[in-house]
Amino acid sequence: MKYLLVLLVVVVAVGIWRSKRRAEVAEQARPASPPKHAQSMVACAHCGLHLPQADGVSDASGKIFCSAEHRRLAQQDTERH
Known part of the structure; x- marks a missing residue:
């Protein structure tokens, strides 16, 4: 009986x-x-960071920026010059 129980446990495990x-x-x-x-x-x-086009922020001229802050800074730079 003991061997039968061991055999049953082995079969279930396999x-x-x-x-x-x-x-x-x-x-x-x-x-x-x-x-x-x-x-x-x-x-x-503005900074040259590469990003997916869908994640970019563009301005009226079509330039793409990584953030609205860089778009704002680029506009300030063009107004100064």
């Missing part, structure tokens, strides 16, 4: 191990999500 292994293999075989579309990178007209 069954659990195999089911977890199958789940891991199935997860690895699942295709990755499609890549996201690349965004155009632009440089800030």
